[in-house]
Structure formats: structure tokens, C-alpha cells
Amino acid sequence: MFDFLSDYDNPTLLGAFWMTVKLTFFSGIGSLIWGTLLAAMRVSPVPLMRGFGTAYVNIVRNIPLTVIIIFTSLGLADTFRVTMGSDDFKVQGFRLAILGLATYTAAFVCEAIRSGINTVPLGQAEAARAIGLTFSQNLRLVILPQAFRSVIGPLANVLIALTKNTTVAAAIGVAEAAYLMKTMIENEAAVLLIGAIFAFGFVVLTLPTGLILGWLSKRLAVKR
Amino acid sequence: MTEVSVAKEDVAATGELVVLKNVNKHFGALHVLQDIDLTIARGEVVVVIGPSGSGKSTLCRTINRLETIDSGAIAIDGKPLPAEGKALAKLRADVGMVFQSFNLFAHKTVLENVMLGQIKVRKTDKKKAEEKARSLLDRVGVGSQADKYPAQLSGGQQQRVAIARALAMDPKVMLFDEPTSALDPEMINEVLEVMQQLARDGMTMIVVTHEMGFARSAANRVVFMADGKIVEEAVPDQFFSNPRSDRAKDFLSKILHH
Numbered sequence: 001m002f003d004f005l006s007d008y009d010n011p012t013l014l015g016a017f018w019m020t021v022k023l024t025f026f027s028g029i030g031s032l033i034w035g036t037l038l039a040a041m042r043v044s045p046v047p048l049m050r051g052f053g054t055a056y057v058n059i060v061r062n063i064p065l066t067v068i069i070i071f072t073s074l075g076l077a078d079t080f081r082v083t084m085g086s087d088d089f090k091v092q093g094f095r096l097a098i099l100g101l102a103t104y105t106a107a108f109v110c111e112a113i114r115s116g117i118n119t120v121p122l123g124q125a126e127a128a129r130a131i132g133l134t135f136s137q138n139l140r141l142v143i144l145p146q147a148f149r150s151v152i153g154p155l156a157n158v159l160i161a162l163t164k165n166t167t168v169a170a171a172i173g174v175a176e177a178a179y180l181m182k183t184m185i186e187n188e189a190a191v192l193l194i195g196a197i198f199a200f201g202f203v204v205l206t207l208p209t210g211l212i213l214g215w216l217s218k219r220l221a222v223k224r
Numbered sequence: 225m226t227e228v229s230v231a232k233e234d235v236a237a238t239g240e241l242v243v244l245k246n247v248n249k250h251f252g253a254l255h256v257l258q259d260i261d262l263t264i265a266r267g268e269v270v271v272v273i274g275p276s277g278s279g280k281s282t283l284c285r286t287i288n289r290l291e292t293i294d295s296g297a298i299a300i301d302g303k304p305l306p307a308e309g310k311a312l313a314k315l316r317a318d319v320g321m322v323f324q325s326f327n328l329f330a331h332k333t334v335l336e337n338v339m340l341g342q343i344k345v346r347k348t349d350k351k352k353a354e355e356k357a358r359s360l361l362d363r364v365g366v367g368s369q370a371d372k373y374p375a376q377l378s379g380g381q382q383q384r385v386a387i388a389r390a391l392a393m394d395p396k397v398m399l400f401d402e403p404t405s406a407l408d409p410e411m412i413n414e415v416l417e418v419m420q421q422l423a424r425d426g427m428t429m430i431v432v433t434h435e436m437g438f439a440r441s442a443a444n445r446v447v448f449m450a451d452g453k454i455v456e457e458a459v460p461d462q463f464f465s466n467p468r469s470d471r472a473k474d475f476l477s478k479i480l481h482h
Contacts, residue, residue, distance in 0.1 A: 045308070126290055127327035127386075131341035131393055132317025134310060141344065146331050222330045223375035 004188050005197075008180065016180035017201050023097060023166040023176055024205075028159055030102030035109025040139055042114055053110070061107040065168050068104050072096040073172035089173070097169035105162045112154040116147030121224070152217035159213070160206045177201060240302075241266045241397055241428050242287060247296035249282065256282050258452040260296070264397070269429045271439040271460075274449035275475060280432045281324075283449065284401045287430065288319040301396055317345045320390030320398040324405050326382040328374035328389070334361065335370040338389045346393065353392075360388040364418050380411030384418055397428040404435055436479065440464060448472045 005013055041053035060068075073096055076082040084095035120143050128142040148155075167178035181198045185191055242264040249257040256279045264270050272280045285291040287298060289305055289312060298305045300319065306312040328337050338357035342348040348356070361367045364384040366377070374382050383403055390398060400419065404412045416438050423429055423442040433439065439446055439460055446463040448456040448471075456469045467473050 121325075121327075123323060123325050123327035124329060127321075127323065127329065127389075129290065129313070130288060130316055130319070130321035130323075131389065132313045132315075132345040133341070134313045137344055141340065142329055142331075149331065223373060224330050 001193070004184070004190070008184065011175045011180055013180065013197070013201075016175060016177045017205070019094075019174065019176040020163070020166050020202075021205065023094070023101065023169055023174070024159075024163045027098045027101035027105060027166070028162055030098060031105035031109050031158075031162065032155075034102060034106035036113055036144070038106055038110035039113035039117065040136075040144075042110065043117055043139075045135060057107045057110055060104060061111075063104075065100070065104050065165055066171060069097060069100040069168050069171055072100040090175070093169070093172050093174045097166070097172060097174045101162065101165060101169070105158060105165070108158045108161070109155065112151045112158055113144075113147055115154065116149075116151035117143055119150045120146045146222050149217075149220045149222050152213050152220065156210050156213035156217070159209055163206050163209065164202060239266050240264070241268075241300065242430070243297075243299045244283075244287070245297045245299075247283075247286065247293050247298060249279075249286065249291065249293045251282075254452075256452050257286070257293070260454060262447065262454065264428060264430060267426050267428055268444045269423045269427075269431065269442055270445050270447055271443040272430065272432045272447045272449060273434065273436070273439060273475075274455075278449040279452040280449045281401050284399050284430060284432045287397075287399055288316050288321055290321075313345070317341065317393050318396045320393060320395030322383070322386050322390055322398065322400045322403045324402040326374070326379070326386045326406070328382055328385055330374055333371050333373055334366065334377070334385050337374070337385060338392050341389065341393050357388070357392060360391050361385065363391075364388045365414070378411060379407045380414045383407065383411075383415045387415075387418055387422075391422075397430065398422065400429065400431040400433065402432050402434070404433065434479075436464070448475070450475070 011019065038053050038056060041049040042057070044050055044053075073093065076099075077084070077092060077096055084092050084099070086092050086095065124142055124146065125138055128138040133141065166176055169176055170179035170182060173179070177198055181194060184194045188194060240263050242262075244260050244262040247257055247260040248255070260283060262283075272283065274280050282291055286293050287300070289298075300315060303315070306315060328334070329340065332340065335354065335357055338360060339350070339353045342353040342356060343350060358367060358370060361370055364387055366381050366384050366388070369377055369381060369385075374385070377385065387403075403419070404415050407415065412435065416435060419429070419431070419438065420442050431438070431443070443460050446458055446460050447454055448463065448467075448469070450471045456463065456467060456472045458468075463472070464476065467476055
């Protein structure tokens with residue numbers, strides 16, 4: 001029943017899912033960093049930064065991911081010649097996909113973290129200011145560490161959504177799971193089976209993410 | 225403005241440390257601080273009392289600019305209060321603050337709470353910061369709790385840690401914003417004793433409180449506020465036994481004769 005799987009070697013089933021994992025990992029890191037910076041901007045005392053953060057979130061989260069990903073390829077790469085440090089089409093596509101995914105996901109990470117910042121009692125920030133910490137020290141040492149712990153759950157949701165969103169990278173030729181699935185469906189007469197295999201593959205990736213982060217969220221919760 | 229009737233000799237004064245001049249502040253339509261003039265000398269312990277909503281907490285919070293002011297001027301040790309940025313942070317490091325709700329950093333241990341400002345603001349090295357933190361925690365009587373998290377401590381213990389955290393910065397003046405109001409009755413004394421000791425050691429203190437016993441025994445001067453104004457200033461004995469303003473008489477009759 002699963003014989004046809006061995007006909008595919010570019011990528012193999014495992015190779016395709018490995019690509020999905022790599023896309024998730026790198027764009028996950030990117031969006032966490034960029035999303036945290038955006039959240040910092042949105043609570044900053046500088047109006048220009050607040051404005052930028054707000055505008056970024058409201059624009060980016062309302063654009064379909066497909067549009068962003070296709071723009072990275074047709075817009076950034078083809079029109080503006082942003083080669084992402086490689087002439088290899090495949091490497092370029094991989095890096096552009098990460099850029100697009102991180103750009104998009106950062107908006108959601110930012111909002112998750114910002115809601116976390118709102119759970120930290122005002123007194124914590126006041127106490128930090130009162131001992132002479134600057135705004136950025138206050139954020140780094142007092143506010144964000146507590147905010148992160150309270151939004152591990154919501155961040156897990158974002159990460160799971162990101163894992164599934166990586167399938168959009170197939171649109172610019174990145175050979176990840178959905179890309180292979182499309183090829184298989186075209187070639188085989190086993191739509192249901194193929195669908196089930198890939199659905200299962202994604203559940204295998206995302207279920208532990210949710211469980212582990214759920215456990216961490218309980219473990220790291222700040223007691224007040 | 226009532227005349228200041230404190231005899232200067234009563235105060236171990238070596239200069240003016242905190243000066244508020246003609247300070248005004250509004251919360252929307254509420255004129256919460258009205259033409260406040262107040263001078264606190266080095267080493268002086270000033271207790272601010274008054275009914276709820278009289279602006280005493282706000283007054284306390286304007287001194288390290290946790291609350292901004294609409295007009296007037298505040299100077300600490302001769303320097304006007306900076307509006308924002310690094311200069312303000314630097315000044316705040318010199319002004320210790322103790323809050324009603326303790327506000328210990330919930331994600332850090334007691335020891336880390338007392339070390340954080342030393343390391344990040346004063347740039348003290350870690351070993352020295354820890355030594356100092358431990359000795360301060362011993363001094364306020366919670367040395368054995370150093371490795372616990374704030375939520376594991378009683379309110380009285382948390383507030384004593386908060387005092388140690390403020391003292392770790394070697395502040396020029398300490399602000400206490402109703403430090404015992406959130407405490408269970410049996411824990412109030414352990415905090416007041418630490419404050420009494422501080423006062424005896426010569427710390428300049430501005431204390432907003434409802435603890436009249438503390439005001440009587442530790443204060444050099446009592447400032448009575450009502451409706452956003454300083455109504456009366458006097459040495460504790462004179463204020464409690466012979467208040468001049470009707471507002472203060474009314475207030476004292478409500479709290480002392482029950």
C-alpha cells in the first residue's frame with residue numbers, strides 16, 4: 001500500500017518533512033526575535049517607534065501569507081534582485097521563504113508578547129524604575145522575562161500555526177512536505193492515503209510542540 | 225499655606241535634601257496636588273498623613289517622578305528632577321522607594337531582588353553585591369529566606385525585603401508609600417521596627433502612613449494633607465496633642481478616639 005513512497009527521492013518523504021522542520025525552526029527563531037523587538041517598540045515611550053510597531057502589525061497580519069511569500073520571490077528576488085546571498089534557486093527559495101514566514105509570524109508573536117506584557121502588574125515596572133533601571137533594562141530584566149512565561153501557551157499556538165503555514169513555501173518551489181504531497185497527488189491514484197500520510201506527519205510535528213510547551217508554561221508560571 | 229512651625233534645632237539638618245516648590249498636579253478634573261511647598265532636610269524623618277484621596281501617595285510618587293507634575297519644581301540634593309531618560313534613572317537610583325504592595329520582582333529570588341539594582345545600575349561586581357545583599361537581608365531579619373521567591377514569603381517579610389532592595393542602592397532619601405497598609409495586623413510591627421531602626425540610623429525618610437504610633441515615635445515632623453493641600457505641618461507632639469486646623473482636629477478625632 002505504501003510502495004509508491006519509495007518512488008520519490010527528490011525529495012523523499014522524510015526529506016520533505018525535514019525541510020518543513022528547518023523552515024519552522026529558522027522562521028520560528030526569526031519571528032521570535034523580530035516579534036519581541038516589535039513588542040518592545042509597541043510599548044516604548046518613543047511615539048515614532050510605537051507608531052512603527054502598530055503599523056507593522058496591522059499591515060502585516062492582514063496580508064495573506066501567500067501574498068507575502070510570493071512577493072519575496074517575485075518581488076524581492078526577481079524584481080529587486082535580493083539574492084539572499086546565493087545564486088542557487090533552491091537555496092534562495094528556502095531563505096526567502098524563511099524571511100517571508102518570519103516577517104508574517106512576527107506580527108503574531110508581537111501581539112502574543114504584548115498581551116503577556118499586559119499581564120505583568122504595573123508595580124513591577126514601577127519598582128524597576130524606582131531602583132534606577134532604564135527603560136530597556138526594565139524591559140529586558142523585569143517585564144519581558146515575566147511576560148514570556150505568561151504567554152508560552154499563546155506562543156505555542158503561533159508556533160503550531162507557523163509549522164502548518166510553512167506549506168505555503170511550496171508556492172515558491174521549496175521542496176517541503178506540501179510540495180511533495182502535491183506531486184504525489186498528481187502522480188498517484190491514492191488521494192485519501194496521501195492526505196492521511198501528510199496530515200499524520202504534521203500532527204507528529206505539532207502535537208509534541210503543544211504538549212511540551214503546555215508543560216513548560218505550567219512549570220515556568222510566575223507565582224504572585 | 226500654613227506656616228512651618230518646626231523648630232530648626234529639632235532637625236539634624238545639614239542642608240535641604242528634597243525641595244518641592246509650588247507643585248501642582250491634576251488627574252483629569254481632580255486637582256490632586258495644589259501649590260505644594262515642602263522642604264525636607266538631610267536626616268529628617270517626615271511623616272505624611274491625611275484622609276484617603278488627600279494626595280499624599282501622589283505627593284510621595286512625584287518625588288521620584290513615578291508621577292509627573294503639571295507645574296512647579298522638585299529638586300533633590302540641589303538638582304532639579306530630570307524629565308526622563310538616563311538622567312532620571314540615575315536620580316531614581318538615589319531615591320529608595322517602598323511600595324504598599326511590595327512589588328518584589330516575582331520571577332527573581334529574594335537575593336536576586338536585592339542584587340539586581342547593585343549589579344545593573346551601580347555596576348557593582350557580583351560577589352560584592354551578594355555580600356551586601358546578604359548583610360542587608362540579615363539586617364532586616366530575613367537572611368534565612370534569601371533563596372526563596374517572593375510569593376513564598378509573608379507580606380511582612382516581603383516588605384522587609386523591599387526595604388533591603390531599596391537600601392542596596394545606598395539611597396540619599398527613602399520614600400515609603402503606605403508600607404504597612406497591605407499587611408496583616410500582626411506583621412505591621414516587624415516592618416515598622418525596621419523603619420524605626422532606619423530612622424535612628426539617620427536615614428532621610430518621607431513616610432506616607434496611617435500608623436500614628438510610628439509618626440509619634442519616629443517622625444521629626446508631621447505633614448497633614450487634605451484635599452490636595454498641605455493643611456498643617458508640626459512636630460508630632462504638637463500635632464497630635466494640639467492640632468491647629470479644624471481639618472486636622474476632625475481627622476484626629478476620627479482615628480484616635482476609637
